[in-house]
Amino acid sequence: MLEVCDLSYAYGDHVAVDGMSFTLRRGEALGLLGPNGAGKTTTFSCLAGLRRPRSGELRLEGRTFLPFACDTDRAVLGLVPQEVSLYADLTARENLAFFGRIQGVAPEELDDRIAAALTLAGLEDRADHRIATFSGGMKRRLNLAVATLHQPPILLLDEPTVGVDPHSRHHLFAALERLRDGGASLLYSTHAMEDAQRLCDRIVVLDHGRVLAVGTHEELAAGVGEPGADLETVFLHLTGRSLRDS
Amino acid sequence: MSRLLRPAAAIAAKDLRLFFRDRVGLLLAFLMPAALVLAFGFMMQKAFGGEDGGMARAELWVVDQDGSAASRAFVDDLRGLAMLEVRPAPDDAPLSLEGAEASLRKGRAHHVLVLPRGFGDALAAGELPELRMLRDPGRSLEDTLVTIGLSSAYMGATQGRAWPAMLGRLLEQSGASPEAVRSAVAAAEQTRRLMEAALGRNDGKDAETGRAPEGDGGDDGQDGGSGLDFTAFMRDMVPLEVEDRLPPERAANLSHIVAQSVSGLVVMMLMFGLVRCATTLLRERDSGTLDRLLAAASPRDAVLLGKFLFTAASGLLQLAVLFTFAELVFHVGMFRDPVTLLVLSLSLTAAVTAFGMLIATWARSLEQANGFATLLILVMSAVGGAWFPVQLFDMPLPAEVAMRLTLTHWAMTGYQGMLWNGLGWTSPTLLTSIGVLWAFAVGASLLARRLFHRRVLPA
DSSP, X not given: OEEEEEEEEEETTEEEEEEEEEEEOTTOEEEEEOOTTSSHHHHHHHHHTSSOOSEEEEEETTEEOOTTTOTGGGGGEEEEOSSOOSOTTSBHHHHHHHHHHHTTOOHHHHHHHHHHHHHHHTXXXXXXXXXXXXXXXXXXXXXXXXXXXXXXXXXXXXXXXXXXXXXXXXXXXXXXXXXXXXXXXXXXXXXXXXXXXXXXXXXXXXXXXXXXXXXXXXXXXXXXXXTTOOHHHHHHHHHOSSOOOO | OHHHHHHHHHHHHXXXXXXXXXHHHHIIIIIHHHHHHHHHHHHHIIIIIOTTSOOOOEEEEEEESSOOXXXXXXXXXXXXXTTEEEESOTTSOOOOHHHHHHHHHHTSOSEEEEEOTTHHHHHHTTOOOOOEEEEOTTOHHHHHHHHHHHHHHHHHHTTTTHHHHHHHHHHHHTTOOHHHHHHHHHHHHHHHHHHHHHHTOSSOOOTTTOOOOTTSSOOSSTTTTXXXXXXXXXXXXXXOOOOOOXXXXXXXXXXXXHHXXXXXXXXXXXXXXXXXXXXXXHHHHHHTXXXXXXXXXXXXXXXXXXXXXXXXXXXXXHHHHHHHHHHHHHOOOTTSSHHHHHHHHHHHHHHHXXXXXXXXXXXXXXXXXXXXXXXXXXXXHHHHTSSSXXXXXXXXXXXXXXXXXXXXXXXXXXXXHHHTSOOOTTSHHHHHHHHHHHHHHHHHHHHHHHHIIIIISOO
């Protein structure tokens, strides 16, 4: 569905993404797994149209995809940023209504979409409370729900479960599984092995801006010569054991 | 077009909603500017314009060491002068010399007049009593007022006897021969006596105060009760026919300084308020919501347009509230020409909004934006005449050019033209101001859009 072909991006002299290629298939959850500084967030920024790639190409359903330059291309994407990106002094409903309008949801459909998003986030009874009064988990759930308002076929999820309690984490995974089962394609960035193992159909292992391996958990384990090994073992095998502080 | 306008309107509506939920923001946008307009308006009125919008008054503290009926009458005469505010007030305790000197040292008083013992006796004996003035030499404006007021009161108290002596001193200082001085003084003394005789008051003086009886020749209290109005006399030395010409569009009791301080403060506070609104763009960037807006399927210019609409709407609201407040408190005649007020306010709001957007798109951080904007606004306010009517001063060319480069100057010219000169928006003066404000609005908006694409949008 979405092909990333030889994508590169640099911050000055520092190359953050270096010739990255992978494909996101329709209805799959693809994990981007990498240590800090591997280039996950920069890749997401390029895909979401927040950065213009220095080189490479993005293709959607076989045609050139230009989210940076073309407003309508961005309509197929739903971005869930790493940080909670909501207005703390607006209620959950007001946040959803605003982002729905920005995403071009038709006024006559907006109420239904908001109701569905509130259900997805499990926040029906807190719809008219300000975000400032929400727990971290509630904010994370709403952060996800906002990205689904315009029913995009592709969701870009940048570490959406960071810092949430087990209940909210469970709710978030259930919501993501429902979206995937409903036909959405999920590109899921994380460095949490258990998250990737639970949700993702396939995994792209990144380091230093490059793709090290792509495949299912079993394929990756077999690829490093340790069939049956858990994902963390495979990951450390691929990326090495040195500390990453950036 | 609706692809641009619809999300822009949504952003503006969202920001207005957040604006009204932010109590601190509301305080900064409405309450604080209103309080400042009130405080400055009253202060300026008191300091420079007189409570009735008339002439300025200087404070004169009086130490009456004589305590005679004549010295009390003299102080009363001083109180009757429009240019002086005499301390202590009639019902307050008398001031001692030590107290007055302490007040001078602390800067509370700037002119202290000492009426020495024997003041009343000297007056009764037909002499010219000597007075003593302690003053702060840095208060030259007040010194002029005090000197004029004191001269007038002294002339009145001495029944004009000071006049020949003053004339003699003037001639001496001018290098006249002693003989010429003597003959001129004698002639002046003779003239004075003739005047007193004409008033029929040679024998009618009050034994204690040395003043003519009540109702004897006095007409307006400006003359110290002597019947000889020396303030009017000095004014009338120039053959001048004075005719008042109040523009019919101007509020009758409006003083120039109040019109100046009200419009100046409103313009300055509008700039602060709108920079705060425009920099919500930077707040969105810091909080991560800007990325979400930029990743949406709307034209990215909608973000800039939305911020512009929100900032402009806040500005118009702020102007409406502050002008209404100023009208209620100071009766400045703000709404006498609503069309001109609207055209001017729209022009100013557009220009200041563009200024705010320029700051918001140029700055790398909120701190940078606030620091730079504060500096610019204060400089523009001072140079452009929001604090003092600098446009009335004769300034060197560079200062004149600097003044004309400020938004404040054109805004002040517009509002002062409307309030003070009663000009309509079609007058050349106001059309020029409006044209400059719109030219700035368009130019700064285009530059802000360019900066938005180069510095705010991701590369």
